[in-house]
Amino acid sequence: MWIDQSLLQTSNTARYVREADKMGYMAVQPAQKALSDTSDELLDDTLGLLHRKALTILKRIRDGALDPETGKKVGPSYAISKAAALVGRTASAIREAERDGRLAARDRTASGHRVQYTLEELDHMRGVFGTRPWRAPEDPPAIISVSNFKGGVGKSTLALHLAQHFAIRGYRVLFIDCDSQASSTMMFGYRPDVDLGEDDTLYGHFHNPELLGVRSIIRKTHFFGLDLIPANLKLYNLEYEIAGYLAQNQSFDVIDLIAQAIDTVVDDYDVVVMDPPPALGMVSMAVLQAANAMVIPAPPSVIDFASTVSFIDMARTTMKQLEQLGGRIKPAYNFVRLVGSRVDDSKSMHREILAMMRQVFGGAMLNSVLKVSAEIDNASSRMKTVYELDKPVTSHEVHNRCMRFMGDVCHEIEQDVLRTWPSRAGQFA
Ligand SMILES: Nc1ncnc2c1ncn2[C@@H]1O[C@H](COP(=O)(O)OP(=O)(O)O)[C@@H](O)[C@H]1O
Numbered sequence: 001m002w003i004d005q006s007l008l009q010t011s012n013t014a015r016y017v018r019e020a021d022k023m024g025y026m027a028v029q030p031a032q033k034a035l036s037d038t039s040d041e042l043l044d045d046t047l048g049l050l051h052r053k054a055l056t057i058l059k060r061i062r063d064g065a066l067d068p069e070t071g072k073k074v075g076p077s078y079a080i081s082k083a084a085a086l087v088g089r090t091a092s093a094i095r096e097a098e099r100d101g102r103l104a105a106r107d108r109t110a111s112g113h114r115v116q117y118t119l120e121e122l123d124h125m126r127g128v129f130g131t132r133p134w135r136a137p138e139d140p141p142a143i144i145s146v147s148n149f150k151g152g153v154g155k156s157t158l159a160l161h162l163a164q165h166f167a168i169r170g171y172r173v174l175f176i177d178c179d180s181q182a183s184s185t186m187m188f189g190y191r192p193d194v195d196l197g198e199d200d201t202l203y204g205h206f207h208n209p210e211l212l213g214v215r216s217i218i219r220k221t222h223f224f225g226l227d228l229i230p231a232n233l234k235l236y237n238l239e240y241e242i243a244g245y246l247a248q249n250q251s252f253d254v255i256d257l258i259a260q261a262i263d264t265v266v267d268d269y270d271v272v273v274m275d276p277p278p279a280l281g282m283v284s285m286a287v288l289q290a291a292n293a294m295v296i297p298a299p300p301s302v303i304d305f306a307s308t309v310s311f312i313d314m315a316r317t318t319m320k321q322l323e324q325l326g327g328r329i330k331p332a333y334n335f336v337r338l339v340g341s342r343v344d345d346s347k348s349m350h351r352e353i354l355a356m357m358r359q360v361f362g363g364a365m366l367n368s369v370l371k372v373s374a375e376i377d378n379a380s381s382r383m384k385t386v387y388e389l390d391k392p393v394t395s396h397e398v399h400n401r402c403m404r405f406m407g408d409v410c411h412e413i414e415q416d417v418l419r420t421w422p423s424r425a426g427q428f429a
């Protein structure tokens with residue numbers, strides 16, 4: 001194992017911070033204990049109270065996203081026509097299979113319609129019809145990082161919808177939440193710092209790799225075909241510990257920790273989606289190292305454009321430095337795509353900057369963009385993605401528009417993935 005276990009004790013964290021700081025690794029320092037004990041208590045009381053109140057609200061919002069009967073989140077289900085399209089057969093082919101016994105006869109609703117089909121049932125149908133889209137063994141799994149420097153540009157939103165898009169279409173997907181703010185983990189129905197311990201995240205895995213193994217921190221989710229490695233605040237400690245390890249060992253192997261974790265389980269998946277933290281710290285570097293493809297959401301504002309440009313530069317130089325220092329060669333990404341995000345068509349400035357981005361980035365930009373949509377905002381405040389809504393939260397028109405652009409963006413990325421699969425070469429000839 002590449003990590004000296006004695007290095008991975010939380011009690012050592014402070015020392016690592018000091019060492020890492022000396023080496024200039026850390027941008028963030030832990031809060032100084034400058035306040036007197038009395039004001040500490042006051043601070044603790046005030047913040048403690050705010051925290052407790054906030055947790056109550058979070059619980060209420062989260063509970064609202066759960067099914068009242070099962071107390072769990074439920075995945076989507078589809079009427080027969082949509083199910084047929086997703087399975088790659090016609091509705092009459094499904095009806096026929098249900099008549100001739102290849103598929104079980106379908107229960108009806110009170111109004112006489114077939115009960116909707118769940119993702120698990122779609123998977124079963126694909127098994128019966130031979131239409132599972134899984135990669136062939138020689139096809140490289142897509143390991144996609146949805147990255148940018150900044151918070152709030154739509155990374156988690158795109159990462160989640162992308163992962164769900166692939167799962168809905170029958171691919172086997174692993175989502176790794178690498179951000180200690182854990183907003184994606186929340187969308188899977190968890191209160192990250194209440195429901196999950198440090199052993200449940202990548203952090204736990206690196207403390208105890210032999211004991212736990214990556215497989216034991218992978219969870220099934222309410223979305224059939226989409227598995228999760230969750231995150232919570234404790235994951236932030238990984239920043240210190242990687243930095244400390246680097247400082248002490250002068251060895252860059254530790255940057256491969258996420259790559260190695262994925263390596264041990266990736267045979268079970270077609271697509272891995274990583275949601276990295278919004279900064280180029282140690283964990284982000286490990287994510288960039290583990291990925292074989294990158295998608296960069298970039299809102300069309302001057303500030304966000306500037307920050308995207310710095311991100312691209314930083315990512316490039318960091319990878320180069322890692323290559324030089326560690327004597328390692330990181331293979332080129334299979335694809336790197338920028339996607340306009342939070343685009344507001346009604347703003348002329350957005351249109352202009354988007355046009356400029358298209359000129360600058362050319363074919364690396366996706367044709368479709370993620371528009372700003374009340375449907376996304378409203379769904380996420382119910383802790384749902386738009387793919388989890390059984391009816392529009394805004395209007396049908398807004399909902400359908402949102403589903404269309406989200407579908408277009410995800411479809412383009414899916415095509416990028418399929419282009420890297422030799423078994424699909426015929427499709428793109
Ligand atoms: N296209 C969009 N339209 C409306 N709201 C959006 C859109 N993209 C993201 N949001 C909202 O903005 C907030 C931040 O988005 P998020 O995906 O968490 O960003 P990041 O992961 O980059 O920090 C979330 O509340 C999300 O629901």
Ligand SMILES: [Mg+2]
Pocket residue numbers: 152155156157179183184275
């Ligand atoms: Mg995020």
